[in-house]
Amino acid sequence: MRRLFLGLFVLLLAALALWAYPLLGPVVRQGALPSREGLRAPLTLLVYGSSPEYAGYHKRAPERFRGLADTILLVRLDPGANRVVVLSVPRDVWVSLPGYGWHKVNAASPLGGPELMEEAVAQVTGVRPDRYLVVSTEALRRGVDALGGVRVCVEKPMRYRDTAAGLSIDLEPGCRVLSGEETEGYLRFRKDALGDIGRVQRQQAFFHALKDQLLSPAGLLRLPRAVAAVEPYVRSDLTREERGAILGFALKRPELVSLLLPGRFGGGGWEVDQEAWRALREVYFGGGASREADLKGRLVALVYGPGQEALLERARERLRALGLRTLPHPVDLPPSRTEVLENGPGDLARALGEALGVPHRVSGEAVLGADLTLRLGGDFPL
Template identity: 40%
Template structure:
């Protein structure tokens, strides 16, 4: 027994050391893998650092991260229960309508209205409901890359760039190689090529594919606690435990990654202007869940509810990611709230009240909600 005690204690100490980095994240988000009924869509946004411009030293030091600055990287990631992952990269210079602030580049949405505005802008642009967001600091790439033991990918060309003010020094030779944290950061941030932001998007996709391949390798699973810890220290998110469980369930299905870039063309001032017909075709093909009621047209009729109830329900459903909620006219009538049409049960669950019926819906609507006397006034 004495001979066994020391080896057992050493093994236990090793296991504790390996698992320790993941403890804070597990405390907040720990969940068992589960098979979700629909895909989970997450907006991934890499936030650039602020610099203390009033500091007495040069180069200016980086200010403490508060995740409120410009977004350098934007990826819409949709995780399907079977393990399929669709990634849509959004160039940082995409020209969009920033609700309440006018037109501007999409990378300014987080500065003006935080992640809530950023999510709304992406939803309005793509028509894809976003379930959660993950904001990543500049250090996330370095920390996560080192946590997985580096990533192997092909550097397409010579990359040499020095920015003393931004403390960015890139020196990469072309060819297939293993990149550590600082090198991976340089690979992703390099912009001095003929493709500009599109070149960065392509490299982001190469990096994410290489990272997923490292995570999928069973020989690297012992690194998972370090990966979780690296993400937890360098992210801000509104993911719920249920959503984390669904993401873990998708990962256990074996991740198969598909990448795409927002269709479009260059506009004035180096902006990227979306090709909306091509984007809608891409969304229909890759990102639309036929069982997700948020893609359907929902007509709301106030049949016997307090004044303003239809507007309040529309706002509530839009807050849940519904894309097409319209208020329609109809005859006043007594009785409770009814929901009819395609996926009526799912809409009723999101409403939290009413009963599903088979009565005819309004023309052009997938789902018709007739608000009745059981609708509570605010």
């Protein structure tokens, strides 16, 4: 019996070694293991994706991490609230870059690298990042493939081809697991009415899907392989101690909040709504508290799909009884579940979610122009 237990113990150690082996290279190069204490104070990161650069037609240049910023995120790691806040900054926000004049914010990367990107985002948001992290598009493909794909719901047909960039997008509506190449197409597609803002909203949906995948048993099993696959395609000024603290913080499974920098189309880009942004910044980047919510007269966008017209009418009746106005918002794919979304402090979403008995969350996926968004899934309470 003792030999049996000893054999099982050795087998367990061998399995653990095989699981952790892909992490050996990154740990040696980065010198970071998860810290037991995690983060002691909030840390704000500028995270952005670097578009490929080209040395000639159809020929990618060696990676310098100086391409146009394709995705721009201001990430607040808050150990006190056990929360990660991801603010998406649209690439078409205009900003005055020191020494270069007025440009769209994504141009700061090729002009001045991470340091100028930090300055540009600080001017746009009023929040100065503590550190930066630049990711190439290759990291996305390899990381998703190493995880075995990520399950995403594609809400509309997406077709686009760019032969020079080697980008081919051909996605049909439906919920399924996307490969790394398909994920890149899903996240980079912007040939629709909302342009870059629609792409930002899809990126935010992907963040939540990726979190679910990483915390699943299969995701945890494949996590070391994914870290090893991504590590060569990332550049950062994080210290060794900060990397370990972030890993320790991540093990505490913090809440994820995703936001779109509030604003509207105008002036050849995205004009920031300064009043709405101040309210968000106070709550999520300044340590302020949420306020009491008054739902009366608020506008709610009702997201529904084909065949859900009767469900739409029942939802409108319930919302009108609560003193709310409604705006039908049809989509090609019926929502997979019922939920309330708010790109705001979250007090309104919480109040409506509790009134209806449905889940709620803060996300920039909310429909533009409405105070709240209610997605009507088949589980909507009658």
